[in-house]
Amino acid sequence: MPGRTQPLSDCNERSSDHYDLLHNYSVSRNGFLPEREPLSRLPHHYYTPWESILDDLPSMLNSKSIRKAVNFIGVLSTSKLHTEEEWQRAYVVLSFLAHGYIWGGEKASEVLPPAISVPFLQVSEHLRLPPVATYAALNLWNFTCSGPDFRDLDKLKALHTFSGTEDESWFYSVSVAMEAEGAYIIPTMLQALEATQHRDYSTIIRALDQLKICIGRLGRLLDRMDERCDPMVFYHQIRPYLAGSKNMATSGLPNGVLYEDGNGVLCWKQLRGGSNGQSSLIQFLDIVLGVEHTSSGGSARTNAALTSGTSEAVPSFHEEVRSYMPAPHRAFLEHVSQMGSIKELASKQGGSDKQEHMKRSFQAATKALGDFRNRHMQIVTRYIIVPSRKQIQGRVVNLATASSRSNEGSERQLTGTGGTALIPFLKQTRDETYLAGIMTPKT
Incomplete structure (x- = not known):
């Protein structure tokens, strides 16, 4: 990819193996983004009722006519969806x-x-994703780019937004640009993981040094979020619609x-x-890097109930949300998990x-990832914590108004769009990242 440090490669054969592996897990030259721009419309005219509502979604939400419009259309079959790109497009539309x-x-x-619920359940089953607006629906499959390089934030634009604002398009586009920017480091780190098997420290050091640079770019x-996304617009016009x-x-x-599956079966989903x-x-x-996360992401009340009640193991938030990722990508993460981590080698005793040098590079890369998460917390403070303290007028009940009207007025009570206890979760995740760089020597 032009303008980017190329992946490490001691031999072309090994590099080719990496790209074959990535292809098998639908990881493209753009990382977890698709190889090409996502479809901007379903090709079959049969799905015009869906697309027409989506075209007018911001105005319908503004006039509160969305429910009437949806209730007017019938249940459309998914039988006219053929390619994976069409299934992904349908998932975006229905989300x-x-x-x-x-x-x-x-x-x-x-x-x-x-x-909505009948086709949404069918599309979700095909893609092995939950029937909700995931990161894939909002970001990975919801963008267009006026140039060939998806890293160029200024040329990215969201295909769809709830608010119709540039702020919302920019919010999604920042994530898309970050995914594209990080793409080159994936094969690089795969080679570093392989190098741990025969203690090829030079390869690992170069990879870790590149990783630190990559995280800095991310x-x-x-x-750049502040450039075109206003915190008050995000909090009150965008964030409420992202909630699960x-x-x-x-x-x-x-x-x-409550969802209906088309056969008369009703099911509550959280x-x-x-x-x-x-x-x-x-x-x-x-x-x-071997960073381990333990938080379930629940509220303080939820976590208290878990610790006092059942002995059943509760998956961490990071483990749980893999089911919200495209199936090939979560399979890829599972594959990489089986390869071990650089921390295992960095923690071993030795004196060469x-x-x-490798340990220092490892610690620098881990600190860079912790600093990145710290930056994210600063964004959250500006875009969620500060706006939540400003009382608003109006009868609408959503994630923004519920947070703003909290009787306890505490950061601890704020809930993220992913359903997490926002600030405690982010702090723990950041601290666990820094902790990974503090190594207990192993023989």
Whole structure:
């Protein structure tokens, strides 16, 4: 890829093996983004009713006519979806329609009508994704680019938004640019993991040094959020629609959302909403560095109930949200998990100059990832914590108003769109990242 440090390669054969592996897991030259721009429309005219509502979604949400429009259309079959790109496009469309319907009234709708729920369940089953607006729906498969390089943030634009604002398009585009920017480091770190098997310290050191640089670039992209996304617009016009149905009782969904499968079977679902925690790139970096996360992401009350009640093991948030990633990507992460981590080698006792150099490079890369998470917390403070303290007027009940009207007025009470206890979760995740760089020697 032009303008980018090329992946490490001691031999062409090994490099080719890496790219074959990545291809098998649908990891493209753009990383976890697709090889080409996602479809901007379903090709078959049969799906015009879906596409027409999506075209007018911002205005329908503004006029609160979205539910009437959805209730007017019938249940469309998924039989005319053929390629994976079409299934992905349908997932994007139905994600936006579903969240628009749920959050597009004075109160949240606890019932998703068959016109959305039936095809949404079918599309989700095909893609092995939950029927909710995931990071894949909002970011990975929801962009267009006016140039060939998806890293160029200024040329990216979201295909769809809830608010119709440039702020929302920019919010999604920052994540897309970050995914593209981090793509080159994936084969590089795979080679570093392989190098741990025969203690090729030089290869590992070069990879870790590149990783530190890459994380710095990701952080600089994240810092550009302020350029075109206003915190108050994000908090009040965008964030409410990203919320899922898990831990959303105060926002009007005590039981989650009721789905119908088309055969008369009704099922309540409590699902996490779109969250950057669902980024496969960031989890990949955690895996190769050996960063371990333990938080379930629940509220203080939820975690207290878990510790006092059942002995059943509760998966960490990072483990749970892999089910919200595209199936090939979570399979890739599982594959990489089986390769071990650089931390295992960095923690071993030894005294050679190269091993000590490798340890320092490892610690520098881990610190860079912790600093990146610290930057993310600063963004969260500006875009969520500060706006939540400003009381707003209006009858609409959603994630923003529920947070702003919290009687306890505490950061601890704020819930993320992914259903996490926001600040405690982010702090723990950051601290666990820094902790990975503090190594207990192993023989």
